Amino acid sequence: MTGSDRTAPASRPPAADGAASAPRSSNPLRATLSDIALALSFLTLVPVPAAALSAGSMARAAGWFPLVGAGIGTAAGGVRAATAPLFGDAPATVIALIVLVGITGALHQDGLADSADGLGVRGDRERRLAVMRDSAIGVFGMLALLGWGLLLLTTLTPLSDAHVLAALIAAGALSRAAALLHAKATPPARRDGLGAGFTVHPGALAAGAATGVAAALLAAGPARGALAIATAALVAAASVVWARRTLGGRTGDTLGATVALCELAVCLALAASWQ
Structure with a gap:
């Protein structure tokens, strides 16, 4: 799930590409840990030893994407809480978004x-x-990034540290689950690129969805967690309809856009519920 089809899995840590088709290890624990490590290396810049990826499979590792997303949200929310007493809520929120x-x-x-x-x-x-494959970012792309950043900043700044943490955990987990649903419900738009190569094992999809739901409910509570889940489901459905009608299917870019838009939508919905 990269943000761009210009970069296939090999553009992330080199071991991830080779591990994507690795046979399942005879040791279930080792295979599971390798899948988690592969998900972490694929979605983040966190350095993961190549040896930890040797038994991983991307089709299975996708099921751990929401867990990694929850971890990313936890890190960002923790930074907001740690820096707010020093700099104030607005600067701390900017740092958290960085x-x-x-x-x-x-x-x-x-x-x-x-x-x-x-x-x-x-x-x-x-x-x-x-145009999507072109490395240059156009006017519409710049406007989308500016809108995404400003909306998320102004949404999170007024919230308490606890609410920011809860929102980012729920958004981080559900946005990656939404991307898995997007990948499963749309055919590849091209024969090459990440959109064509990224597949999700049915068991991984179920595990990822369950993880996203659990993270949202634990972070935001039953009622607001349900609101976050419904919001993420709507974004996932809208992304599927848009990708099918406009592009004929998914690409790495549509997967990345689904994550970014779902993060924003979940934070907006939760922030509205806390007003």
Whole structure:
């Protein structure tokens, strides 16, 4: 799930690509730990030893994406709580968002920008896909990133540290679960690229969805957790409809955009419920 089809899994840590098709280890615990390590190395810039990835499979590792997303949200929320007493809520929220984006290498924001450029261009499906694959970010991409950042900043700044942490955990987990649903419900738009190569094992999809739901309920409580889950489901459904109608299927960019938009939507919904 990268933010761009310009980068296949091999553009993340080299071991991830080789591990994607690795046979399942005879040791279930080792295989599970390798899958978790593969999910972590694929979604973040956290260094993971190549040996830890040797028994991993990307189709199974995808089930751990929501857990990694919850961890990213925890890190960003923890930074907000740690820095707010020093700098104030607004600067601390900016720092937290830098962590949120930086820990993934702007993986999903790149997909959001490219998807916005593809949506804004005039032309047919092939023209849109060509624009999305271009390394340059256009006006629509810049506007999408600016809107995403400003909306998330102004949404989280007024919230208490505890609410920011809860929102980012729920958003981090559910957004990755939404991307798994997007991947499962849309065919590849191209024969090459990450969108074509990224597959999700049915068991991994079920595990990822369950993890996302559990994280949201634990972080935000039953009622608000249910609101976050419903919001994420709506974003996932909308992303599937958009990708199918506009591009003919998924790409790495649409997967990344789904994560970014779902994070924002979940935070908006929870912030509204706390007003």
